[in-house]
Amino acid sequence: MEGFATLVLVFSILRVSIAVDTLTVNQVITDGEAITSAGGSFELGFFSPDSSRNRYVGIWYKKVATRTVVWVANRQIPLTASSGILKVTDRGTLVILNGTNTTIWSSNSSRPAQNPNAQLLDSGNLVMKNGNDSDSENFLWQSFDYPCNTLLPGMKFGRNRVTGLDRYLSSWKTTDDPSIGNFTYRLDPGGSPQLLVRNGSTVTFRSGPWNGLRFSGFPQLRPNSVYSYAFIFDDKETYYTFELVNSSVITRLVLSPEGYAQRFTWIDRTSDWILYSSAQTDDCDSYALCGVYGICEINRSPKCECMKGFEPKFQSNWDMADWSDGCVRSTPMVCQKSNGFLKYSGVKLPDTRNSWFNESMNLKECASLCLGNCSCTAYTNSDIRGGGSGCLLWFGDLIDIREYTENGQDFYIRMAKSELDAFAMTNSGSKGAKRKWVIVSTVSIVGIILLSLVLTLYVLRKKRLRRKGAEINEREEDLELPLFDLHTILNATDNFSNDNKLGEGGFGPVYKGMLQDGKEIAVKRLSKESRQGLDEFKNEVTHISKLQHRNLVKLLGCCIHGEEKMLIYEYMPNKSLDFFIFDGMQSLVLDWPKRFVIINGIARGLLYLHQDSRLRIIHRDLKADNVLLDNEMNPRISDFGMARSFRGNESEARTKRVVGTYGYMSPEYAIDGVYSIKSDVFSFGVLVLEIVTGKRNRGFNHPDHALNLLGHAWTLYMEGKPLELIDASMGDSYNQSEVLRALNVGLLCVQRTPDDRPSMSSVVLMLSSESALHQPKEPGFFTERNVLEGSSSASKHAIFSGNEHTITLIEGR
Numbered sequence: 001m002e003g004f005a006t007l008v009l010v011f012s013i014l015r016v017s018i019a020v021d022t023l024t025v026n027q028v029i030t031d032g033e034a035i036t037s038a039g040g041s042f043e044l045g046f047f048s049p050d051s052s053r054n055r056y057v058g059i060w061y062k063k064v065a066t067r068t069v070v071w072v073a074n075r076q077i078p079l080t081a082s083s084g085i086l087k088v089t090d091r092g093t094l095v096i097l098n099g100t101n102t103t104i105w106s107s108n109s110s111r112p113a114q115n116p117n118a119q120l121l122d123s124g125n126l127v128m129k130n131g132n133d134s135d136s137e138n139f140l141w142q143s144f145d146y147p148c149n150t151l152l153p154g155m156k157f158g159r160n161r162v163t164g165l166d167r168y169l170s171s172w173k174t175t176d177d178p179s180i181g182n183f184t185y186r187l188d189p190g191g192s193p194q195l196l197v198r199n200g201s202t203v204t205f206r207s208g209p210w211n212g213l214r215f216s217g218f219p220q221l222r223p224n225s226v227y228s229y230a231f232i233f234d235d236k237e238t239y240y241t242f243e244l245v246n247s248s249v250i251t252r253l254v255l256s257p258e259g260y261a262q263r264f265t266w267i268d269r270t271s272d273w274i275l276y277s278s279a280q281t282d283d284c285d286s287y288a289l290c291g292v293y294g295i296c297e298i299n300r301s302p303k304c305e306c307m308k309g310f311e312p313k314f315q316s317n318w319d320m321a322d323w324s325d326g327c328v329r330s331t332p333m334v335c336q337k338s339n340g341f342l343k344y345s346g347v348k349l350p351d352t353r354n355s356w357f358n359e360s361m362n363l364k365e366c367a368s369l370c371l372g373n374c375s376c377t378a379y380t381n382s383d384i385r386g387g388g389s390g391c392l393l394w395f396g397d398l399i400d401i402r403e404y405t406e407n408g409q410d411f412y413i414r415m416a417k418s419e420l421d422a423f424a425m426t427n428s429g430s431k432g433a434k435r436k437w438v439i440v441s442t443v444s445i446v447g448i449i450l451l452s453l454v455l456t457l458y459v460l461r462k463k464r465l466r467r468k469g470a471e472i473n474e475r476e477e478d479l480e481l482p483l484f485d486l487h488t489i490l491n492a493t494d495n496f497s498n499d500n501k502l503g504e505g506g507f508g509p510v511y512k513g514m515l516q517d518g519k520e521i522a523v524k525r526l527s528k529e530s531r532q533g534l535d536e537f538k539n540e541v542t543h544i545s546k547l548q549h550r551n552l553v554k555l556l557g558c559c560i561h562g563e564e565k566m567l568i569y570e571y572m573p574n575k576s577l578d579f580f581i582f583d584g585m586q587s588l589v590l591d592w593p594k595r596f597v598i599i600n601g602i603a604r605g606l607l608y609l610h611q612d613s614r615l616r617i618i619h620r621d622l623k624a625d626n627v628l629l630d631n632e633m634n635p636r637i638s639d640f641g642m643a644r645s646f647r648g649n650e651s652e653a654r655t656k657r658v659v660g661t662y663g664y665m666s667p668e669y670a671i672d673g674v675y676s677i678k679s680d681v682f683s684f685g686v687l688v689l690e691i692v693t694g695k696r697n698r699g700f701n702h703p704d705h706a707l708n709l710l711g712h713a714w715t716l717y718m719e720g721k722p723l724e725l726i727d728a729s730m731g732d733s734y735n736q737s738e739v740l741r742a743l744n745v746g747l748l749c750v751q752r753t754p755d756d757r758p759s760m761s762s763v764v765l766m767l768s769s770e771s772a773l774h775q776p777k778e779p780g781f782f783t784e785r786n787v788l789e790g791s792s793s794a795s796k797h798a799i800f801s802g803n804e805h806t807i808t809l810i811e812g813r
Contacts, residue, residue, distance in 0.1 A: 023118040025090050031055060031082040036062055039122035042070075046084065049176045054078035056178060057086050057096055057105070059124055059143065061250065065271045070124055070150040070252065071143050074105035075178040092116035092128055092140045109140040116140060124152045148178065151242075151253040153227065157195075158187040158239025167239065169255040183259035191355035192382065192392055193238050197259055197279075203287045204259055205280050206400055209352045209392065210240075211409060212383035216349040217285070219407035220277060224585050226251060226265070251276060265584070267728040274728045276584040284402040288351075291326020292397040295347070307401075308342060309419045326399070331416055335374035338417040341367060345498040346408030349380065350398040357382045359390045366391030367412065380411035405503050482557035484568055489513065489559050493523055502575075505625070507537075507641060512571060520571035521556060525564070537565050537641070544640045547613055551605030553628055553638040569638070573631050576638075578624035581694050587727060592734030594633050595691050599742055600767055601635040602627060606684055607760040609637075610677045615645040618675055622683035623664045624690060644675070652676035663698030663708075667780035668754055678754035682780065684763070685749025689713050692742055694727030710750050710779040717747060717776070741767065747776035 021038050023029060034045030043062040046055050047069065057073040073086075074096050083099030092113025096105040107128060115131040126143040127136075136142070144155050149171050151157055159166050168186030172178045183204075188196045195207035195215065208216025210231045215221065221229070226249055229242040244251070250266035261279035266272075283289060283303060284296035290304035291313070297303060304318075306327035312318040313325045333339075361369070363381055370376035375395045382390030398413065415423075492513030493500050502510045508527030514520055526537050544555045559566040577598065580586045590598075602622075609617040619626075619640065626639040642659045655673045658665075666682035668674045686697050689709055697709040707715060716724055722743050726734060745766050751757050756777055758766065766773060 021120045023086070023088055025088050025116065027088070029057075029086040031079075031084055035120050037120045037122040037124070041122045042120060042124045044120045044126060046079075046082070046086075049178060051176045054080060055082055055084060057084070058178075059120070059126060061266075064250065064266055066273070068252075068273070069178070070152060071126070071148050072178045075148060075172075076180065077104045078179075079104070088116055088118050088128070090116070092130070094118055094126075094128060094141070107141045111140050113140060123154050125154070148172075149181075149255045153242055153244045153251070156232075156237070156239040156241050158193075158232075158237065159189060160237050161189075162236050169253075169261075171255045171257050171259065174257050181257050183255055183257070185255045185261050187238060187240070188353060189238065190353040192352040192357045193233065194352055195240070195279075197255070197261060199259055205261070205285055206287055206351060207279065208349050209355075209382070211349075211381075212385040214407070216409055217402075218279065219348075219404045220281075220583075220585075222407075225588060226276070226585065263584075267731070269732050270728045272728065274584065288324070288326075288400045290323045290401070292399045293327040293329075294323055294399075294401070295344075296402040298402075307344070307398075307413065308423060309415055326397075331419055333414070333416055336417070337371070339371060339414055340417060340420045341370075341379070341412035342415045342420065342423065343410060343412050344401075345410045346404050346501070347411065348400070348402045348404065349392075349409055349411055350378065350394060351400045352392070352394070354396045355392060355394050357390065357392045359383065361391035363388055363391070366393070369393065370412075370414065376414065378411055378413045380409065384409060406501075410498070484557050484559040484566075486559055486561040486564060488515070489523055489566060489568070491516070492521060496525065505639075507639070520573075522569045522571045523559075524567040524569065526566065537567070541567065544643075547609070547617070547640075549605055549608040549613075551601045551635055551637060552608070553636040572628035572636060574629035574633060576625050577627040577629060577635065577691075580629070581624060581691055581727070582696055584729065587694050587729040590633075590730075592730050592739065595730070596735075596738055596742065598627070598629075598633070598635045599688055599691055600764070602637065602684065602687065603760060603764050603767060605635070605637045606680055607764050610680065610760050616650075616677070618644045618646065618677060619680050619683070620644060620669075620675060621660050621664075622680055622687065623661045624687060624696075625661075627687070661698075663696065666754070667752060670781075676754060677759065678757045681749050681757045681760060681763070682754075684760070685746045685757075685779075686710065688742055688746030688749065689725075692727065692739060692746065693725050694729060708781060710747075710781060713743065714747055714776065714779050717743060737770075741773065744773045744776065747779065748774060750779040751777045752780040753777075 021035055023035060029035065029045065031046040034043050036043050040062050042059055044059050045057070047058050047060065047067065048055055049069075056075065056078055058069045059071040060067050060069045073094070079096075079098055081099055084104075085097050087095055087097070089095055090113065092109045092111070094107040095103050098104050109128065113130060116128060117131070118126060118128050120126050123144075127139045128141040129139050144152075145165060145167060147155060147157075147167055147169055149169055151169060156167055157169075166186065168184055170185075171181035171183040173181040182199050183197060185195065185197050187193055192209035194209050194217075196203050197205035207218060210216075210233070215231075225245055227242045227244055229240070231240050232238065242253075251263060253261065253263050255261055263276040263278070264273040265276045267274055279285070282298045284298045290296045293307050293310045294304050295307055297305075302321060302323075304323040306312060309330055310327035311330050312323075313328045317323070317325055358366075359382060363379075366379045366381070369391065370379040370393050373393075373395075376393050377396065378394040378398055380392050381388035382392040490496070492515050493511045496509075496511055500512045502512050502522065504510065504527075508525045511523045511525065512520065513523050541555070541558055544552070548554075553572065554570045556568045556570060558568060574580075580590050581595075606619070606622070609619060617640070619637065619642070621639060621642040622637065626637065628636045628638050630636060644653065646653070652674055653676070655675065658670060658673050660669070660683075662670075664683040664686050666675075666679045669679045669682075686709075690697060693709065693713065695709055700709040700712065702712055705712070705715075713722075713725055716722055722740055723736070725743065726739060745758075745763055748766075749757055749763065
């Protein structure tokens, strides 16, 4: 009996000691037991994945309601029963033993052990150390050196150049099987280091090289309020790492079984992980989609085209949308001193595995070095900070290049002098031919002018009075909108420098500028290839020059110089609304109070357009992209190129040329071409639902049904579950009654029938009062479908824009 009591006492002591964060040589963890880090963030023990009976030793979040495993020890050799144990050996290793006392997994260590113990740190790192030695340099072993599919804050993602240790991620085989899957995500040391996702040995994604601020292929990577990041590159180590800015945030980077590198953030309110960002964002991130010397642009159709001076290697394949064979030079390259370089801007740099770099050179030295080496195909700065420094050279074919609208880089590709001369002539036009034409025309016209002089003087005299009257009227119109000369705009934008480019839409590129008095401006430059034309330019000038409201963007003037046509606006420092609400990282900036202010501001701006302005204006393209935010995050409605005005008693009109953005257009407008103020009300309702949910209506998908965002929101609202719609990134900052009212108003605005939708004056009143609201009827476009389906008596000539660009569809009457 006394021996039994002693055994019970020892067992109790053992159980109590396991409750802390350390495991010593005399202790074991059996299945069902666990140790917890000192701060309670992580737990180590035995577990089984969902739908699996296999047992594994792993580490998971302690404070997360849904068990989320971040590291697995025996991922390749699972236990088939709950008889396994984890113990520390006197040699300073961790081992897992099965029911027959056979070692199925062991850590390694080449250092001598003295009083070894294993400790689970609050970072999630399981370390083996000697006694109380907490110096990470002296650890016998640590799990952070052997990651599985998850990168945690403080982990090093890269290589130790001295020991050869390679810390990389490998995917689980499936969500229920943590064994090593098909995909790896690791730092490739060849040339200028970059991160590669591989399926087996095949590269599927590439981050591009580090440029001092971010990886070239991660334009979305920027300083933020959630985590800080760094890339360390010295004689000893090369690695990427991140640390939390706010310790209360839980975030992790995961390589999924499908090969996607994704960052998730835990939201306590919804007890769920939300996707914060993804390395792969679209098809252009698929490695080498356009082949060698091909360049990808996601908003172009087709996505791939050859670089200047190159043509498809097999045109027939390109005609079938198979771009994998890439492009070849139109003129064979002969290495000569007369060779030069063609600049490409705003791109993801080509694959750097066959590259060379030097951090101490400048760009001019870099160009000279490349020109003197016949194998060098391109060059650029290796570091873009402070105007650029360092040298990066490519050798061999250039592959995996794509264009970006922001945070792209410049690089210079080697070209033959004849090609560069041809480009220069194309850009400048055939000046010689024009000069000859002018001479011949002048000689011919001189005689005609002399013969017509008397007649011309007579006609001019007769029209003098009428012309004076016309000039007076024209000056009065000009006074309504100031004219900027081209020289002023060129100086303000640094000759339309790519560094000042804010973005690009159907109208053309938009540049930031600064006038001599220090005033910041935004310049919309009508592109020669613009799908919107002179009519839209004149339309925007006509309408917005007459509008003045705090929730409308202010047009400062325009510039017309030959073929150059530009609109000059006040500069909005916080970009457009879509930049925030649809981005997992940026959406954290917009709490509910800010979103409610934005909703109300847009409503007041529309009310002014529909009711209070000199002309009743129908915007016809209201969307998140066309709502700009000033420095205080107040909304300003912009882009009036598609707007139309009503006079007198007009209430609606019909058009054969439907313009707008799929996902925001009302049914009667998209199908029959009928537009009215209720068309804008529908677009406003879509926008309200997007602001509340953080989801786009266009492309919305749900695993349980085929409804779009409107149908999904209406269904949950009618089922009494509207709070499930709220964007998780808002946390608990929202006022429940305001959110419910906004959702109700949004659903009233997207009702199928125009007569059922409220006017904007009613909307403004409903948002600002506490009166009872009607129950919304089923919305228009309840499910995702082609807006041109269905019967219609109107012919269809439609211009639908995506979230950023316009697509034209023409169908004969």
